[in-house]
Amino acid sequence: xxxxxxxxxxxxxxxxxxxxxxxxxxxxxxxxxxxxxxxxxxxxxxxxxxxxxxxxxxxxxxxxxxxxxxxxxxxxxxxxxxxxxxxxxxxxxxxxxxxxxxxxxxxxxxxxxxxxxxxxxxxxxxxxxxxxxxxxxxxxxxxxxxxxxxxxxxxxxxxxxxxxxxxxxxxxxxxxxxxxxxxxxxxxxxxxxxxxxxxxxxxxxxxxxxxxxxxxxxxxxxxxxxxxxxxxxxxxxxxxxxxxxxxxxxxxxxxxxxxxxxxxxxxxxxxxxxxxxxxxxxxxxxxxxxxxxx
Numbered sequence: 016x017x018x019x020x021x022x023x024x025x026x027x028x029x030x031x032x033x034x035x036x037x038x039x040x041x042x043x044x045x046x047x048x049x050x051x052x053x054x055x056x057x058x059x060x061x062x063x064x065x066x067x068x069x070x071x072x073x074x075x076x077x078x079x080x081x082x083x084x085x086x087x088x089x090x091x092x093x094x095x096x097x098x099x100x101x102x103x104x105x106x107x108x109x110x111x112x113x114x115x116x117x118x119x120x121x122x123x124x125x126x127x128x129x130x131x132x133x134x135x136x137x138x139x140x141x142x143x144x145x146x147x148x149x150x151x152x153x154x155x156x157x158x159x160x161x162x163x164x165x166x167x168x169x170x171x172x173x174x175x176x177x178x179x180x181x182x183x184x185x186x187x188x189x190x191x192x193x194x195x196x197x198x199x200x201x202x203x204x205x206x207x208x209x210x211x212x213x214x215x216x217x218x219x220x221x222x223x224x225x226x227x228x229x230x231x232x233x234x235x236x237x238x239x240x241x242x243x244x245x246x247x248x249x250x251x252x253x254x255x256x257x258x259x260x261x262x263x264x265x266x267x268x269x270x271x272x273x274x275x276x277x278x279x280x281x282x283x284x285x286x287x288x289x290x291x292x293x294x295x296x297x298x299x300x301x302x303x304x305x306x307x308x309x
Contacts, residue, residue: 019105020104020105021079021103021104022079022080022081022104023076023102023104024041024076024082024086024087024099024102025100025101026074026097026099027073028071029071029072030070030071031300031301033093035271036093037090039246040086044083044086044089045078045080046076046078046082047079048076048077049076049077050074051072051073051075052072082101087099087101118133119135120155123160123163123164124167125139126143126163126167126194127139127140127141127143129143130144130145131145131146132146141194143187143194143220145185145190145216146216157299158244158270158271158303159187159244161270161296161297161301162268162303163191164296164303165268165294165296165303166191166195166240166242166268167191167195169240169268170197173239173240176197176198176199177197177236177237178192178197178200179200179202179240180200180201180203181231181241181242181253181257182204182245183202183204184209184213185209185213185216186202186212186214186217186224188244189202189217190216192240194220194222197239197240200225201224201225201234202226203226203231204228205228210226214226231260232253236260237261237265238262239262240268241260241267241268243268246271247271247272249271250272250280250284251283254284258290262308263308263309266307267306268303268304269284269303269304269306270301272302272303273301273302274297274300274301274302275300289308290307290308291306292304292305293305
Protein backbone atom coordinates (compact mmCIF):
# COMPACT_ATOMS: atom_id res chain seq x y z
CA UNK A 16 0.00 0.00 0.00
CA UNK A 17 1.17 3.52 -0.73
CA UNK A 18 1.97 5.51 2.39
CA UNK A 19 0.03 8.37 0.78
CA UNK A 20 -3.23 6.45 1.09
CA UNK A 21 -5.61 5.32 3.81
CA UNK A 22 -8.81 3.27 3.88
CA UNK A 23 -12.34 4.07 5.03
CA UNK A 24 -15.00 1.45 5.68
CA UNK A 25 -18.46 3.01 5.69
CA UNK A 26 -21.03 1.12 7.75
CA UNK A 27 -24.67 2.01 7.06
CA UNK A 28 -27.81 0.92 8.92
CA UNK A 29 -26.00 0.58 12.27
CA UNK A 30 -28.23 0.27 15.33
CA UNK A 31 -27.35 1.94 18.63
CA UNK A 32 -27.00 -1.50 20.21
CA UNK A 33 -24.43 -2.53 17.58
CA UNK A 34 -22.30 0.64 17.81
CA UNK A 35 -20.23 -0.26 20.89
CA UNK A 36 -19.43 -3.77 19.68
CA UNK A 37 -18.44 -2.47 16.25
CA UNK A 38 -16.08 0.15 17.66
CA UNK A 39 -14.32 -2.38 19.89
CA UNK A 40 -14.10 -4.95 17.10
CA UNK A 41 -12.76 -2.38 14.62
CA UNK A 42 -9.86 -1.43 16.88
CA UNK A 43 -9.11 -5.10 17.53
CA UNK A 44 -8.77 -5.43 13.74
CA UNK A 45 -6.29 -2.56 13.49
CA UNK A 46 -8.50 0.47 12.92
CA UNK A 47 -6.87 3.87 13.46
CA UNK A 48 -10.08 5.71 14.32
CA UNK A 49 -13.82 5.99 13.95
CA UNK A 50 -16.34 8.78 13.36
CA UNK A 51 -20.09 9.08 12.98
CA UNK A 52 -21.78 10.77 10.03
CA UNK A 53 -24.07 13.15 11.91
CA UNK A 54 -27.20 14.67 10.43
CA UNK A 55 -28.11 18.27 11.20
CA UNK A 56 -31.23 20.44 11.09
CA UNK A 57 -31.80 24.19 11.61
CA UNK A 58 -32.66 25.40 15.12
CA UNK A 59 -36.08 27.10 14.89
CA UNK A 60 -35.78 30.89 14.90
CA UNK A 61 -31.97 30.92 14.70
CA UNK A 62 -29.17 30.66 12.17
CA UNK A 63 -27.67 27.72 14.06
CA UNK A 64 -28.01 24.00 13.42
CA UNK A 65 -28.34 21.05 15.76
CA UNK A 66 -27.59 17.36 15.40
CA UNK A 67 -30.52 15.02 14.74
CA UNK A 68 -30.76 12.01 17.03
CA UNK A 69 -31.41 8.75 15.23
CA UNK A 70 -31.65 5.09 16.20
CA UNK A 71 -29.89 4.18 12.93
CA UNK A 72 -26.39 5.51 12.36
CA UNK A 73 -23.65 5.68 9.75
CA UNK A 74 -20.11 5.02 10.95
CA UNK A 75 -16.78 5.58 9.23
CA UNK A 76 -13.92 3.29 10.28
CA UNK A 77 -10.41 4.46 9.35
CA UNK A 78 -7.55 2.08 8.56
CA UNK A 79 -3.98 3.02 7.69
CA UNK A 80 -3.46 -0.44 6.18
CA UNK A 81 -5.83 -2.53 4.06
CA UNK A 82 -8.60 -3.76 6.39
CA UNK A 83 -8.23 -7.48 7.14
CA UNK A 84 -10.83 -9.90 5.70
CA UNK A 85 -11.71 -10.89 9.29
CA UNK A 86 -13.13 -7.41 9.86
CA UNK A 87 -15.61 -7.63 7.00
CA UNK A 88 -16.52 -11.24 7.81
CA UNK A 89 -17.04 -10.42 11.50
CA UNK A 90 -19.28 -7.45 10.82
CA UNK A 91 -21.44 -9.22 8.22
CA UNK A 92 -21.80 -12.44 10.18
CA UNK A 93 -22.90 -10.65 13.37
CA UNK A 94 -24.95 -7.86 11.75
CA UNK A 95 -26.09 -8.97 8.28
CA UNK A 96 -28.38 -5.94 8.03
CA UNK A 97 -25.40 -3.54 7.94
CA UNK A 98 -24.36 -2.24 4.52
CA UNK A 99 -20.56 -2.17 4.17
CA UNK A 100 -18.68 0.02 1.68
CA UNK A 101 -14.87 0.26 1.43
CA UNK A 102 -13.00 3.24 -0.01
CA UNK A 103 -9.37 4.29 -0.51
CA UNK A 104 -8.36 7.96 -0.26
CA UNK A 105 -5.29 10.15 -0.26
CA UNK A 106 -3.95 10.91 3.21
CA UNK A 107 -3.66 14.61 2.52
CA UNK A 108 -7.47 14.73 2.35
CA UNK A 109 -8.04 12.75 5.57
CA UNK A 110 -7.68 15.23 8.41
CA UNK A 111 -8.79 18.24 6.40
CA UNK A 112 -12.00 16.49 5.37
CA UNK A 113 -12.66 15.29 8.90
CA UNK A 114 -11.99 18.71 10.44
CA UNK A 115 -14.75 20.29 8.35
CA UNK A 116 -17.33 18.39 10.39
CA UNK A 117 -15.98 19.31 13.84
CA UNK A 118 -17.31 22.70 14.96
CA UNK A 119 -17.25 24.63 18.24
CA UNK A 120 -20.23 23.86 20.47
CA UNK A 121 -21.50 24.56 23.99
CA UNK A 122 -20.82 21.65 26.32
CA UNK A 123 -22.57 23.10 29.37
CA UNK A 124 -23.49 26.57 30.67
CA UNK A 125 -21.10 28.72 28.64
CA UNK A 126 -18.28 26.17 28.56
CA UNK A 127 -17.52 25.67 24.85
CA UNK A 128 -15.53 22.85 23.26
CA UNK A 129 -13.48 24.43 20.48
CA UNK A 130 -11.25 22.55 17.99
CA UNK A 131 -7.65 23.68 18.35
CA UNK A 132 -7.68 24.97 14.75
CA UNK A 133 -10.75 27.25 15.21
CA UNK A 134 -11.42 30.50 17.06
CA UNK A 135 -13.77 30.48 20.05
CA UNK A 136 -17.26 31.98 19.56
CA UNK A 137 -17.87 35.33 21.23
CA UNK A 138 -20.45 33.91 23.63
CA UNK A 139 -18.04 31.38 25.15
CA UNK A 140 -17.39 32.03 28.87
CA UNK A 141 -14.74 29.34 29.04
CA UNK A 142 -13.01 27.47 26.21
CA UNK A 143 -12.01 23.80 26.25
CA UNK A 144 -9.49 23.56 23.41
CA UNK A 145 -9.48 20.06 21.98
CA UNK A 146 -7.56 18.22 19.29
CA UNK A 147 -9.15 14.75 19.23
CA UNK A 148 -6.57 13.10 16.98
CA UNK A 149 -7.88 9.57 16.47
CA UNK A 150 -8.93 9.06 20.09
CA UNK A 151 -12.53 8.80 21.23
CA UNK A 152 -14.38 11.84 22.50
CA UNK A 153 -15.03 15.05 20.58
CA UNK A 154 -17.70 15.79 23.18
CA UNK A 155 -20.58 15.60 20.71
CA UNK A 156 -21.79 12.16 21.79
CA UNK A 157 -24.91 12.09 23.96
CA UNK A 158 -23.14 10.29 26.80
CA UNK A 159 -20.37 12.91 27.07
CA UNK A 160 -22.89 15.74 26.94
CA UNK A 161 -24.95 14.24 29.77
CA UNK A 162 -21.89 13.51 31.90
CA UNK A 163 -20.76 17.12 31.50
CA UNK A 164 -24.14 18.43 32.63
CA UNK A 165 -24.24 16.10 35.65
CA UNK A 166 -20.65 16.96 36.60
CA UNK A 167 -21.56 20.64 36.47
CA UNK A 168 -24.64 19.92 38.60
CA UNK A 169 -22.79 18.08 41.40
CA UNK A 170 -19.80 20.44 41.46
CA UNK A 171 -20.85 22.84 44.20
CA UNK A 172 -17.75 24.14 45.94
CA UNK A 173 -15.31 21.67 44.32
CA UNK A 174 -12.26 23.54 45.63
CA UNK A 175 -10.10 21.12 47.58
CA UNK A 176 -11.96 18.11 46.21
CA UNK A 177 -10.70 15.19 44.12
CA UNK A 178 -12.04 13.94 40.77
CA UNK A 179 -11.43 10.63 38.97
CA UNK A 180 -12.26 10.23 35.27
CA UNK A 181 -12.24 6.55 34.29
CA UNK A 182 -11.89 6.04 30.52
CA UNK A 183 -11.09 9.69 29.82
CA UNK A 184 -10.79 9.41 26.01
CA UNK A 185 -9.66 12.83 24.80
CA UNK A 186 -9.85 14.21 28.35
CA UNK A 187 -12.81 16.56 27.88
CA UNK A 188 -14.53 15.75 31.19
CA UNK A 189 -11.26 15.93 33.12
CA UNK A 190 -10.55 19.36 31.59
CA UNK A 191 -14.05 20.51 32.52
CA UNK A 192 -13.38 19.33 36.07
CA UNK A 193 -10.19 21.40 36.17
CA UNK A 194 -12.04 24.49 34.93
CA UNK A 195 -14.72 23.91 37.58
CA UNK A 196 -12.06 24.05 40.29
CA UNK A 197 -11.26 20.50 41.43
CA UNK A 198 -7.98 20.50 43.32
CA UNK A 199 -6.79 17.06 42.24
CA UNK A 200 -7.81 15.24 39.06
CA UNK A 201 -6.76 11.77 37.95
CA UNK A 202 -7.66 10.45 34.49
CA UNK A 203 -7.27 6.87 33.30
CA UNK A 204 -7.54 5.12 29.96
CA UNK A 205 -6.26 1.75 28.81
CA UNK A 206 -5.90 2.92 25.18
CA UNK A 207 -2.43 4.35 24.49
CA UNK A 208 -3.66 6.69 21.77
CA UNK A 209 -6.20 8.13 24.19
CA UNK A 210 -3.48 8.58 26.80
CA UNK A 211 -1.32 10.49 24.32
CA UNK A 212 -4.14 12.68 23.01
CA UNK A 213 -5.52 13.42 26.49
CA UNK A 214 -2.10 14.50 27.73
CA UNK A 215 -1.75 16.81 24.74
CA UNK A 216 -5.17 18.32 25.45
CA UNK A 217 -4.32 18.81 29.14
CA UNK A 218 -1.21 20.73 28.08
CA UNK A 219 -3.16 22.68 25.45
CA UNK A 220 -5.61 23.85 28.13
CA UNK A 221 -2.87 24.39 30.73
CA UNK A 222 -4.64 22.25 33.32
CA UNK A 223 -3.08 19.95 35.88
CA UNK A 224 -4.45 16.43 35.38
CA UNK A 225 -2.57 13.25 36.29
CA UNK A 226 -2.92 10.71 33.50
CA UNK A 227 -2.59 7.26 35.06
CA UNK A 228 -2.00 4.36 32.69
CA UNK A 229 -2.85 1.71 35.29
CA UNK A 230 -6.07 -0.28 35.52
CA UNK A 231 -8.63 1.08 37.98
CA UNK A 232 -7.96 -1.74 40.46
CA UNK A 233 -4.36 -0.58 40.73
CA UNK A 234 -5.24 2.99 41.71
CA UNK A 235 -5.13 4.03 45.35
CA UNK A 236 -7.17 6.56 47.29
CA UNK A 237 -10.78 7.73 47.11
CA UNK A 238 -12.37 10.63 45.22
CA UNK A 239 -15.22 13.03 45.85
CA UNK A 240 -16.54 12.51 42.32
CA UNK A 241 -15.93 9.48 40.09
CA UNK A 242 -16.82 9.60 36.38
CA UNK A 243 -17.14 6.49 34.23
CA UNK A 244 -18.43 6.95 30.68
CA UNK A 245 -17.90 3.38 29.48
CA UNK A 246 -20.14 0.75 27.87
CA UNK A 247 -22.51 -0.81 30.38
CA UNK A 248 -21.00 -4.30 30.20
CA UNK A 249 -17.64 -2.95 31.35
CA UNK A 250 -19.29 -0.85 34.07
CA UNK A 251 -20.83 -4.00 35.51
CA UNK A 252 -17.48 -5.81 35.44
CA UNK A 253 -15.59 -3.06 37.30
CA UNK A 254 -18.38 -1.94 39.63
CA UNK A 255 -16.64 -3.04 42.85
CA UNK A 256 -13.51 -1.12 41.89
CA UNK A 257 -15.60 1.95 41.09
CA UNK A 258 -17.31 1.70 44.48
CA UNK A 259 -13.96 1.60 46.27
CA UNK A 260 -12.89 4.82 44.60
CA UNK A 261 -15.85 6.90 45.87
CA UNK A 262 -15.11 8.77 49.11
CA UNK A 263 -17.73 9.05 51.88
CA UNK A 264 -20.30 11.63 50.80
CA UNK A 265 -19.05 11.39 47.22
CA UNK A 266 -20.86 10.85 43.92
CA UNK A 267 -20.54 8.30 41.11
CA UNK A 268 -21.57 9.40 37.60
CA UNK A 269 -22.12 6.72 34.96
CA UNK A 270 -22.97 6.73 31.27
CA UNK A 271 -22.67 4.43 28.27
CA UNK A 272 -25.93 2.77 29.33
CA UNK A 273 -28.74 2.16 26.84
CA UNK A 274 -32.12 3.33 28.13
CA UNK A 275 -33.76 0.08 27.05
CA UNK A 276 -31.31 -1.81 29.27
CA UNK A 277 -31.78 0.31 32.42
CA UNK A 278 -33.71 -2.27 34.43
CA UNK A 279 -31.32 -5.08 33.55
CA UNK A 280 -28.30 -2.87 34.21
CA UNK A 281 -29.48 -1.98 37.72
CA UNK A 282 -29.97 -5.67 38.48
CA UNK A 283 -26.30 -6.29 37.66
CA UNK A 284 -24.87 -3.01 38.95
CA UNK A 285 -25.84 -3.21 42.63
CA UNK A 286 -24.94 -0.19 44.73
CA UNK A 287 -23.31 -0.84 48.11
CA UNK A 288 -25.29 -0.41 51.33
CA UNK A 289 -26.16 3.22 52.00
CA UNK A 290 -25.52 4.45 48.45
CA UNK A 291 -28.55 5.44 46.38
CA UNK A 292 -29.48 6.55 42.88
CA UNK A 293 -30.16 10.30 42.96
CA UNK A 294 -30.42 11.42 39.36
CA UNK A 295 -31.25 10.08 35.92
CA UNK A 296 -30.77 11.86 32.62
CA UNK A 297 -31.69 10.55 29.16
CA UNK A 298 -30.61 11.80 25.75
CA UNK A 299 -31.85 9.77 22.81
CA UNK A 300 -31.13 6.11 23.46
CA UNK A 301 -28.54 6.79 26.17
CA UNK A 302 -28.70 7.21 29.95
CA UNK A 303 -26.58 8.95 32.55
CA UNK A 304 -27.09 7.81 36.15
CA UNK A 305 -25.85 9.45 39.34
CA UNK A 306 -25.40 7.70 42.70
CA UNK A 307 -24.67 9.37 46.03
CA UNK A 308 -22.63 7.85 48.84
CA UNK A 309 -23.57 8.32 52.52
